[in-house]
Amino acid sequence: MSPIKIASGTVNQTPLDWKGNLDRIIRAVKEAKSEKAEILCLPELAITGYGSEDLFLSYWFPQKALKQLELLIPECTDITVAVGLPIRIQENVYNCVAVIENAILKGFVAKQYLAIDGVHYEFRWFTPWQANEVIDFEFQGENYPLGDQIFEHKGIKYGFEICEDAWRGTMRPGYRLAERNVDLIFNPSASHFAMGKTRERYQLIQESSKIFDCYYCYANLLGNEAGRMIFDGEMMLGKSGEILGRNQLLSFQDFQVKSFYLEPKKQDIAPILEKEKEFVQAASLALFDYLRKSKSKGFVLSLSGGADSSTIAILVSEMVKRGIQDLGIVLFCNKLNLPLPPKEENADKFLVGELLTTAYQGTKNSSNDTFQSAKTLAESIGAKFYHWSIDEEVFSYTKKIEEAIGRPLTWEQDDITLQNIQARSRSPIIWMLANIKNSLLLSTSNRSEGDVGYATMDGDTSGSISPIAAVDKYFILHWLNWAEKNLKQPGLQLVNSLQPTAELRPLERTQTDEKDLMPYAVIVEIEKLAIRDKRSPMDIFLILHEELQLESSVLKDYIKKFFRLWSRNQWKRERLAPSFHLDEFNVDPKTWYRFPILSGGFAEELEQLDQL
Incomplete structure (x- = not known):
């Protein structure tokens, strides 16, 4: 086999940004050529973006993708380029890779297995290709082979597994490619980010290159492409069970190219974080892409001084730090239409002040501790900070309803009502601030609250996006302590000293989240089994009874409370603001877990617990 240099490329694409998508691909091709790479593999559906949703079902959209391919082909002189796009053949749409060699189209490979689990709904848009089938496809007046085929370059035989193809065990196309004696397999992917997932990919590339005894090259998409899913831009090369090269993930760049020599020695392997x-890194990149792609001017945040809103404030601060480090201050400011910081100013703090406006909206039930926590944190990162009382608004609403129903509201009789009106009274004025500034309002709900509906609809759930709605509260509390030390965020010291509380009841009632619900450590264990693993209440009890040091009656009560609150609050999860997929699972019905709004609420299943 001739020793050659190949390249993996990643691009940060946006659905319907035809000109921008093509430009980023062409720039990646030029970069690969400048690095003397002979073959460049770009990600799955790179021409259109993976998140184009039902646009794939139209007739015009795949046709437009082919028009972009026409424009790309002349740019691929003196290099072979593999690039992903959708292709419609009569009523069916196929997820394909076009192979261009020295500005000549050689043919197309079609994806054989479609992802349908978790965040993926590929069977809604695409048809799986049949193994070993190749047809003629007419393009620009000529016929080109399309289907399950391999290619050759300087005596090197190479083929493709497209993303999900590689995750199908003994069914995967790689086995058929190995029978055809390929030397190299490319995997162009649109594999969503989740914490810890890169270890799975690392193992996949190791095992694939070993099983098939070949070079295995991986190329993933990059960035928050279309709003919810984040792609980490991973690029990797393996050979015979060894990882030879890997890039650092989650770049703020428009594109990246990583070159590899086809030789069995290690080449620049970035560590797994x-x-x-x-x-x-993922959340800050997602915020950056969401901000610039939505063409908004900044963020507005109701900063309570508690864990959730403080986490989001830190993520915005880190977005600025990491963006400047990755892009340089001039390009970072240009991408977000920001003024350059004056030389005498701290650049990070100045730009956070330009981008993030916060407000502490207190009531007579709020404590000075949370006010000081919010104020100190905002000042430490440079965010604009306002504060005001909403007691007048709460009193006005309460007085009107008391006059209408002819009785006073009391905490003994109207607890939830009196809590919710405070949360809802904060929403209109913070929305006003977001509108004034043409900014995105950041909602502060987390996944644990989404599980059990511990959030006020049209109150703390109000927002344009909900950055941490896919992350559990137990992790958030742990992460804040980690961030104070490891991200050098001293403004978190007061935040981390407080016990999580909604501060909606009078202070003498000593409200805390875990007193209202159950320990967050227990919630996360129940939700993993119930939502991630789809276990029954009985299964969960039997598993956790062995794992947790809890009395049987207490554990049963927690499980019953979780399932009752889960069933009752599906309507809230249906209305949560768009959130980023950050963990191995989430509770967003649009992207991971669908559940009926109306149901029997596990009544029979929960009754069985009492029979143990």
Whole structure:
């Protein structure tokens, strides 16, 4: 086999941004050529973006993708380029890779297995290709082979597994490619980010290159492409069970190219990051892409001084730090239409002040501790900070309803009503601030609250996006302590000293989240089994009874409370603001877990617990 240099490329694409998508691909091709790479593999559906949803079902959209391919082909002189796009053949749409060699189209490979689990709904848009089938496809007046085929370059035989193809065990196309004696397999992917997932990919590339005894090259999409899913831009090469090269993930760049020599020695392997670092890098990149792609001017945040809103404030601060480090201050500011910081100013703090406006909206039930926590944190990162009382608004609403129903509201009789009106009274004025500033309002709900409906609809759930709605509260509390030390965020010291509380009841009632619900450590164990693993209440009890040091009656009560609150609050999860997929699972019915709004609420299943 001739020793050659190949390249993996990643691009940060956006559905319907035809000109921008093509430009980023062409720039990646030019970069690969400048690095003397002879073959460049770009990600799955790179021309259109993976998140184009039902646009794939139209007739015009795949046709437009082919028009972009026409424009790309002349740019691929002196290099072979593989690039993903959808192709419609009569009533069916196929997820394909076009192979261009020295500005000549050689043919198309079609994806054989479609992802349908978790965040993926590919069977809604695409038809799986049959193994070993190749047809003629007319393009620009000529016929080109399309289907299950391999290619050759300087005596090197190469083929493709497209993303999900590689995750199908003994059914995967790689076995048929190995029978055809390929030397190299490319995997163009649109594999969503989740904390810890890169370890699975690392193992996949190791095992694939070993099983098939070949080079195995991986190329993933990059960035928050269309709003919810984040792609980490992973690029990797393996050979015979060894990882030879890997890039650092989650770049703020428009595109990246990583070149590899086809030789069995290690070449620049970036380390796999710990979960806490992955979280901050992915969330900050997602915020950056969401901000610039939505063409908004900044963020507005109701900063309570508690864990959730403080986490989001830190993520915005880290977005600025990491964006400047990755892009340089001039390009970072240009991408977000920001002024350059004056030379005498701290650049990070100045830009956070330009981008993030916060407000502490207190009531007579709020404590000075949370006010000081919010104020100190905002000042430490440079965010604009306002504060006001909403007691007048709460009193006005309460007085009107008391006059209408002819009785006073009391905490003994109207607890939820009196809590919710405070949360809802905060929403209109913070929305006003977001509108004034043409900014995105950041909702502060977390996944644990989504599980049990511990959130006020049209109150703390109000927002344009909900950055941490896919992350559990137990992790957030742990991460904040980690961030204070490892991200050098001293403004978190007061935040981390407080016990989580909604502060909606009078202070003498000593409200805390875990007193209202159950320990967050227990919630996360129940939800993993109930939502991630889809276990029954009985299964969960039997499993956790062995794992947790809880009395049987207490554990049963927690499980019953979780399932009753889960069933009752599906309507809230249906209305949560768009959130980023950051963990191995989430509770967003649009992207991971669908559940009926109306149901019997596990009544029979929960009754069985009492029979033990």
